[in-house]
Amino acid sequence: MKKQLLALLFAIVPVTAMAAGGASVPHSMEPDLQDQASLQNGMKLYVNYCMGCHSLEHQRFARAADDLGIPQDLVEENLIFSSDLAFNDQMHIAMDRGDAESWFGAPPPDLTLEARLRGTDWIYSYLLGFYKDPSRPTGVNNTVFDLVAMPNVLEPLQGVQELVCAETDQPVAGQSPDPLSGKYQSCDVLQVTQPGAMEPAEFEEAVYDLTNFLAYVGEPSKLQAQALAPKVLIFIFIFGVIAYLLKREYWRDVH
Ligand code: HEC
Numbered sequence: 001m002k003k004q005l006l007a008l009l010f011a012i013v014p015v016t017a018m019a020a021g022g023a024s025v026p027h028s029m030e031p032d033l034q035d036q037a038s039l040q041n042g043m044k045l046y047v048n049y050c051m052g053c054h055s056l057e058h059q060r061f062a063r064a065a066d067d068l069g070i071p072q073d074l075v076e077e078n079l080i081f082s083s084d085l086a087f088n089d090q091m092h093i094a095m096d097r098g099d100a101e102s103w104f105g106a107p108p109p110d111l112t113l114e115a116r117l118r119g120t121d122w123i124y125s126y127l128l129g130f131y132k133d134p135s136r137p138t139g140v141n142n143t144v145f146d147l148v149a150m151p152n153v154l155e156p157l158q159g160v161q162e163l164v165c166a167e168t169d170q171p172v173a174g175q176s177p178d179p180l181s182g183k184y185q186s187c188d189v190l191q192v193t194q195p196g197a198m199e200p201a202e203f204e205e206a207v208y209d210l211t212n213f214l215a216y217v218g219e220p221s222k223l224q225a226q227a228l229a230p231k232v233l234i235f236i237f238i239f240g241v242i243a244y245l246l247k248r249e250y251w252r253d254v255h
Pocket of ligand 1: 053123148
């Protein structure tokens with residue numbers, strides 16, 4: 001009985017841990033490693049908007065190009081900006097770590113394993129969670145990463161996002177509902193107040209692609225494993241039929 005109780009306890013712990021993490025992560029996304037167009041767009045956005053600061057030390061341009069079906073000449077022409085980097089190199093950055101730390105107050109970490117460290121829901125929510133905050137040195141803060149040192153590099157695409165007050169059905173702590181409408185006033189609703197180059201839905205799709213790309217980078221072999229899975233199942237099925245026929249043959253005379 002004691003053992004069973006202990007087992008139950010271990011079964012519950014991860015659930016409560018996930019519940020605690022979920023509270024601060026408002027959005028979720030399901031990576032789709034089969035969606036090559038999304039992964040290609042994610043890589044393009046990453047190289048253009050993130051690689052100035054964040055390396056992908058454990059990923060080579062060549063491997064990514066091969067996995068995502070991007071020809072070598074297109075990668076060399078459009079995705080490798082530094083003359084120090086070649087097609088077979090890892091996705092390093094030119095910026096010195098010490099310099100970066102003094103400029104931003106915190107060094108931009110390598111993001112190869114970020115999707116495995118934080119999870120894709122967190123990254124997706126983080127990239128959607130920047131809002132204007134003039135009290136911060138970068139002019140922005142973030143709903144899932146308070147006092148973040150990273151500027152909102154996607155602002156030209158997203159526009160300026162601000163926390164605004166709006167009515168909500170969700171109870172707000174320390175507030176009683178409006179007697180007429182039964183609604184609460186919440187002042188942490190994110191709203192784009194100055195449009196960027198993209199519509200909000202379009203921007204969410206771009207952030208999805210970026211996060212999808214980081215999910216791929218965290219586990220590149222998953223893409224191959226998923227491609228192999230149907231072949232393995234077909235093999236097991238065919239082998240099963242042969243094994244069954246063989247069994248019938250062996251047992252035919254034993255009755
Ligand atoms: C101008 C430099 C710069 C650029 C460009 C930049 N970042 Fe950052 N990023 C930072 C810094 C600095 C931090 C560290 C923030 C901190 O610790 O407060 C950070 C942190 C992060 C983190 C959180 C890391 C962690 O787990 O603590 C993620 C995720 C991230 N960046 C993703 C991105 C993505 C995706 C892009 C491209 C759209 C990008 N960043 C572009 C500077 C940058």
